[in-house]
Amino acid sequence: MKLNQKLSTSSPRSYEQVCPVARALDVVGQRWTLLIVRDLMFGPLRFSDLREGLPGLAPNLLSERMRWLVSEGLVERIGLPPPAARQVYALTARGRELGPVIHELARFGVGDWADADAFGPPRRLLRGALLALMSPSELGEPSWSAEIRLAEGTIGLEVAARPSSGGSLNRLRLSDPPPPGAEPDVTVTASLGTLVELRRGLLARSYAERRGRLAVTGSRPATVELRRLLGWT
Amino acid sequence: MKLNQKLSTSSPRSYEQVCPVARALDVVGQRWTLLIVRDLMFGPLRFSDLREGLPGLAPNLLSERMRWLVSEGLVERIGLPPPAARQVYALTARGRELGPVIHELARFGVGDWADADAFGPPRRLLRGALLALMSPSELGEPSWSAEIRLAEGTIGLEVAARPSSGGSLNRLRLSDPPPPGAEPDVTVTASLGTLVELRRGLLARSYAERRGRLAVTGSRPATVELRRLLGWT
Known part of the structure; x- marks a missing residue:
């Protein structure tokens, strides 16, 4: 057979x-x-x-x-x-089980991703594009949730508490659109291109906030976790 | 240009x-x-x-x-x-930066790796084959060292303490042969095939030890870390 x-x-x-x-x-x-x-x-x-x-x-x-x-x-x-x-x-x-392979390829691909605002991904790939910007291994222990407001649409993120074993990638759940009635711990408003530049270290968070390219509101602990997850300096 | x-x-x-x-x-x-x-x-x-x-x-x-x-x-x-x-x-x-991509591909490839003893990797790929069996994200915080004695040769492993940020894969250093004068915290003796079967959950650690297919000696904390790293049940 x-x-x-x-x-x-x-x-x-x-x-x-x-x-x-x-x-x-x-x-x-x-x-x-x-x-x-x-x-x-x-x-x-x-x-x-x-x-x-x-x-x-x-x-x-x-x-x-x-x-x-x-x-x-x-x-x-x-x-x-x-x-x-x-x-x-x-x-x-x-x-x-190929999830981590795809995720690491995506993280590598972010390294020369330019013009994300001029040429954005199609909507169905938006969650994947956001995942590519995330380092779940940097997360602390708690669970929290976020809403990421992009020009293309709003994506919900739920982070599960750290399990006693198993990969950290499985802690992340992205939904497009966010589940109805969700009350996120933190809300981010930015363009995808801004998030890419922040990830790549081409843009500093404080500068992006001052220039109105990034707005983050929510609880302090969730904000700290979000920064670690998205690699902001 | x-x-x-x-x-x-x-x-x-x-x-x-x-x-x-x-x-x-x-x-x-x-x-x-x-x-x-x-x-x-x-x-x-x-x-x-x-x-x-x-x-x-x-x-x-x-x-x-x-x-x-x-x-x-x-x-x-x-x-x-x-x-x-x-x-x-x-x-x-x-x-x-492709290290994590290769590592995740290798971890996926272990999932249908059979006959590792009958058809072993060439010596130059031995460290990579061992890395494929390792889940550095499962490690605790401390640094420790090990010696892994395979039929093909002995490989040294040094695990750095968990950094405040950065991927866990970089915590691992494998050397073939181990550095001279190394005094490992824990020593493992097994065939590569046994380590593959342990990783894949096809073989239980206690059974492998009783059958003389696996011997582990060293400090208790390092032994616990080693088990987590190599995914033994």
Whole structure:
């Protein structure tokens, strides 16, 4: 069965190295694969949603990648009940283990991200763009919540208390829009480009506040945590 | 200048997406690129060293990748003084920012790593293989040291005290062989395959100890930290 699946899928050439990095890239190193996984990180999508989000990827190649991801156990097809009655693709538990890989790629990518205000990400990638600016390993122990008001829209952030074990990335929950009735501990108003410049250390917080490019209101402890999370100097 | 460099390098097709993940993959998503960066993580290498470590990569393609990495500012060529008088490739500060990406890929790759004893990594990748088994975010605050005795050789581990900020991955220093005169707080003797099975939760620590597959001696606090770092249940 496994063999048949493999034969029906164009499997990438293996690096043939005894190394977990090479092994991971054997599975997800093919072009487009990690972008598909990225798009599924915030929830299941239909094939047509995936196509729309990846206009540069030909539909037959997308099909091939989806078959590969299913055969490797990273993605599963789920039939939604009526009235939706559609097939969607969802990450499996193993697929969600790629969360930290995608997050670290995003954090690296922020390092040469310019003009975020002139060329912003599409709305569906807004939460991911904010996550890319966050260092959850810098967080203290408490739980808190925030609302991040961007020109593109408002995103809710919930930070869970530090667990006794497990990665810090799982402490973050972003919602677009924020849950109704949410009463955030802290509210930030800024453009995405300002947040990128603050993260990259190109802009100092106090200067951004004086120039009216950044406004933060809320409780002192949540404000301190937010600064650590977003890497403001 | 930048344009010329680009023209002289076969640049990968950009994903043309406003997203830091896509941007990162524009830079390091081409086949082999991340394996080259992986090989440079433990120090500078000559072109011939890189070739030897990546036998599946044709020399002209390796040259092309190195030109690309240099043009993107991730790698630099350094001339060693006489008597060595050779050119080596080294990661720049920006290139070292890929450390967490490689580490998370490796951690993901461990998830389907089997037969680590029958097919072990080459010696030069041994430290990286051990790093792949480590969760530095699980560490407590203190500094400590360990010696990990594998069939392939003995690796030294030094853990720095938790810094007030900055990623936890930088707390780890692995050396092969351990520094002379080192007096580790804890010593582990096991095969790499046993450590992989312990990490994956396929083997319980107490069972492995009873069967003589794992021996741990040293101070109690360092032993507790080691267990957390290597994810033993």
